[in-house]
Amino acid sequence: MALLNKIKLFFWPGPDFGTRDRFELRELLQKGPEVETLDVGFGNGCMTFASADMGKRAIGVSILQHEVDKAMALRSEFGLADDRRCLFKKIHFNKLREEGLGPFDQIIMFEVLEHIIDDQLAIKSAVELLKPRGQLHISVPNIDHHSHFEPLNRFENGGHVRHGYSFERLQKLLLDHGLEILDRRGIGGLGSIVGFKVVAVARRAPGVLGQMLSLFSFLLLWPLVKILNLIFPKPWSLYILACKK
Numbered sequence: 055m056a057l058l059n060k061i062k063l064f065f066w067p068g069p070d071f072g073t074r075d076r077f078e079l080r081e082l083l084q085k086g087p088e089v090e091t092l093d094v095g096f097g098n099g100c101m102t103f104a105s106a107d108m109g110k111r112a113i114g115v116s117i118l119q120h121e122v123d124k125a126m127a128l129r130s131e132f133g134l135a136d137d138r139r140c141l142f143k144k145i146h147f148n149k150l151r152e153e154g155l156g157p158f159d160q161i162i163m164f165e166v167l168e169h170i171i172d173d174q175l176a177i178k179s180a181v182e183l184l185k186p187r188g189q190l191h192i193s194v195p196n197i198d199h200h201s202h203f204e205p206l207n208r209f210e211n212g213g214h215v216r217h218g219y220s221f222e223r224l225q226k227l228l229l230d231h232g233l234e235i236l237d238r239r240g241i242g243g244l245g246s247i248v249g250f251k252v253v254a255v256a257r258r259a260p261g262v263l264g265q266m267l268s269l270f271s272f273l274l275l276w277p278l279v280k281i282l283n284l285i286f287p288k289p290w291s292l293y294i295l296a297c298k299k
Contacts, residue, residue, distance in 0.1 A: 060131075061269070062128070062131075063131055065269060065272070066100070067098060067100035068098055068100075068272075069253045069257075069268045069269050069271065069272030070098075070250060070253060071242070071245075071246040071247075071249035071250045071253065071272075071275075071279055072165070072242060072246060072250050072290065072291070073097060073098060073100060075241045075242040075246050075290070075291070076101070076164050076165075076193055076241060076291070076293075077100050077101070077104075079191065079193075079241070079293060080101060080104040080105075080108075082191065082237065082295055083101075083104065083105055083108060083109075083160065083162075083191070084108075084109065084159055084160050084189060085108040085109060086108075086109060086110075087109070087110055088109075088110050088159075089105075089108070089109030089110055089159045089160065090109065090110055090111050090112070090113075090158050090159050090160075091105035091106070091109055091111070091112040091113070091158060091159065091160050091161070091162065092112075092113050092114075092115065092147070092150070092155075092156065092158045092160075092161045092162070092183060093105060093112060093113070093114040093115070093161075093162040094115055094147045094161065094162065094163045094166050094180075095115075095116055095117075095163065095164070095165070095166040095169070096114035096115070096116055096121065096125065096142065096162075097121070097164070097165075098121075098124070098125070098128075099114055099121075099124075099125035099128065099129070099142065101162050101164065102114035102125070102140060102142070102162075103129065103132045103134060103140065105160070105162070106132075106134050106139050106140035107132065107134070109159070110139075111138060111139055111140070111141075112139075112140050112141075113140075113141050113142070113143065113155065114140075114141070114142040114143070115142075115143050115144075115145050115146075115147050115150065116142070116143075116144060117144065117145075117146055117210075117212070118144070118212065119144050121142075122142045122143065122144045125142040126142050129142075147176075147179060147180075147183075148175065148176070148179045150179075150183060151179075151182065151183065155183075156183040157183055157184060157185040157188065158183055158184060158185065158188060159184075159185055159188050159189070160184075160188060160189040160190070160191065161180050161183060161184060161188070161189075161190050161191070162191045162192075163176075163180065163190065163191070163192045163193075164191070164192070164193045165193055165194065165195070165291065166192075167192065167194050167219070167224075168194055168195055168214045168215065168216050168217070168218055168219075169210060169212065169213070169214060169215060170210060170215065171209075171210055171215050173216075173227065174227070174230075174231075177227055177228065177231045177233075178231055181231050181232065181233065181298055184298040185298070186298060186299075187297060187298060187299075188297070188298045189236070189295060189296065189297050189298075190228070190233060190294075190295070190296045190297070190298070191293070191295055192224070192228075192293070192294050192296070193241060193291045193292060193293040193294075194218055194219045194224055194291060194292055195214075195217065195218030195219070195290070195291055195292075196218055196219075196220075196240070196288075196289050196290060196291055196292050197217055197218035197219055197220050197223075198220060198288070199218075199247075199288055199289065199290055201244060201247045201290075202218075202247050202250075202290055203217050218292075219292060220292075221238060221292055221294075224292060224294055225238070225294065228294060228296045232298070232299055233296035233297065233298060233299070234296060234297045234298075234299055235294060235295075235296055236295045236296060236297050237293075237294070237295040238292070238293065238294045238295070239289075239292075239293050240287075240288075240289025240290075240291070240292060240293070241289055241290060241291040241292070241293050242283065242289060242290035242291060243282065243283035243284075243286055243287045243288060243289065243290060244282050244283065244285075244286035244288065244290075245278065245279035245280060245281065245282030245283035245284075245286070246279060246283060246290050247290050248275070248278070248279065248282060249272070249275045249276075249278070249279040252271050252275055253268045253271050253272055253275070254268075256268045256270070256271040
């Protein structure tokens with residue numbers, strides 16, 4: 055396990071091209087010794103670790119126990135094996151106020167909203183968990199880029215309940231809840247989608263073999279992904295940075 059973690063760190067944040075595209079947005083996160091961050095649906099924890107390293111504390115929440123277990127096992131590699139600095143919990147973020155957590159200086163919701171049926175309630179909950187002038191970092195699939203579509207689920211069980219959003223729809227959702235838009239930009243392109251799908255297929259192999267095949271696929275595809283993103287730059291995901299008034 056220790057060796058596998060070392061390999062993960064060498065290729066950090068991993069072979070998932072979508073995660074790598076979003077990881078570049080860490081430069082937009084707030085920094086400082088008093089900054090507290092909530093990372094909703096944290097994935098492999100890369101943004102949680104980055105936030106904890108740049109601030110006072112970061113908490114990652116997920117409804118998937120295996121994501122929590124993996125992130126907790128990895129945090130010592132970043133020197134963050136202290137609940138006061140970095141913590142991962144299995145909990146729906148709508149329940150955080152009941153747990154007495156928050157408010158937060160910033161909330162990260164990357165590729166989360168498309169998994170939640172009541173997106174109005176999700177944004178309302180995020181606003182309630184933010185401090186005044188707190189920031190919301192949110193990304194969603196681009197509804198106008200059909201290459202990434204997958205079958206939709208009727209229930210919140212980890213899959214998509216909607217294909218995505220346009221900038222206009224997402225921005226209206228945020229404005230309707232009193233948020234101020236500070237920045238918006240596209241993330242990734244056709245190359246990222248192609249790379250993501252190939253790596254996902256490689257990862258289906260059992261155990262360590264799947265992880266090694268996904269890394270090999272990532273290294274093989276990296277130049278092609280960069281070229282395709284330049285030729286076909288239509289964004290795969292949409293990002294908005296908003297602020298609580």
